[in-house]
Amino acid sequence: MTIRCRLSKSLLRGGEYCFLGMGILSIGWCAAVIFQAYLFQSAENERFEQALTGETYSQENQVLAGVSSVQSQPGIEKLISDLRLAVSSKDLPGRSIVARLEIPRLGLKTMILEGVSQRTLALAVGHVPGTAAPGDAGNVGLAGHRDTFFRDLRNIRREDAIILRTLDTAYEYRVRSFEVVNATDTGVLRQSSTPELTLVTCYPFSYVGPAPERFVVYARRTQD
Numbered sequence: 001m002t003i004r005c006r007l008s009k010s011l012l013r014g015g016e017y018c019f020l021g022m023g024i025l026s027i028g029w030c031a032a033v034i035f036q037a038y039l040f041q042s043a044e045n046e047r048f049e050q051a052l053t054g055e056t057y058s059q060e061n062q063v064l065a066g067v068s069s070v071q072s073q074p075g076i077e078k079l080i081s082d083l084r085l086a087v088s089s090k091d092l093p094g095r096s097i098v099a100r101l102e103i104p105r106l107g108l109k110t111m112i113l114e115g116v117s118q119r120t121l122a123l124a125v126g127h128v129p130g131t132a133a134p135g136d137a138g139n140v141g142l143a144g145h146r147d148t149f150f151r152d153l154r155n156i157r158r159e160d161a162i163i164l165r166t167l168d169t170a171y172e173y174r175v176r177s178f179e180v181v182n183a184t185d186t187g188v189l190r191q192s193s194t195p196e197l198t199l200v201t202c203y204p205f206s207y208v209g210p211a212p213e214r215f216v217v218y219a220r221r222t223q224d
Contacts, residue, residue: 040123044111098127102163106152134164139192150201173197173219195221
């Protein structure tokens with residue numbers, strides 16, 4: 001009985017260490033993803049601002065400039081090295097910038113990339129293919145993760161201003177309504193004859209794992 005008890009305790013302790021290790025690895029992976037998104041957004045926002053003022057820029061130089069402020073911090077040398085390799089291999093989709101999304105009251109400002117792949121949504125908000133482009137008539141569809149770029153949508157209000165800023169024009173929208181729908185409901189991105197904007201993210205915001213529903217924000221452009 002003593003040997004069996006010791007064996008059970010050893011197996012239990014081994015399982016605890018295994019789950020602890022998995023937890024640490026998961027936290028590390030999430031931190032790396034968030035850090036890379038931060039660096040990408042920082043660099044692309046700077047590039048975007050320079051383009052608005054007519055300055056020229058280099059993708060590699062601007063992305064690497066985004067790490068200069070954190071490079072001196074301990075424990076991130078390998079991540080910096082990996083990011084430099086990604087930049088040098090042009091792995092970052094910096095050339096597919098669509099516009100910049102701004103919600104002033106929420107303090108939200110994020111670049112928009114074309115597409116909704118996992119790679120794209122890990123770095124930015126994605127423009128849903130097949131929906132209208134900013135400035136065009138119709139419904140502009142944008143998707144983002146609830147735990148990163150669209151986390152603040154939980155505090156959205158009616159009449160909040162939403163701005164889609166391109167290199168040519170800033171288009172202002174006003175929130176008309178928002179709702180929670182089933183994850184399979186694709187009708188929220190239906191075409192429209194009026195200039196509209198639809199933001200989509202997973203719901204509930206605090207849900208762990210693949211969320212069963214979607215939080216949808218509907219807005220209409222205030223200027224033509």
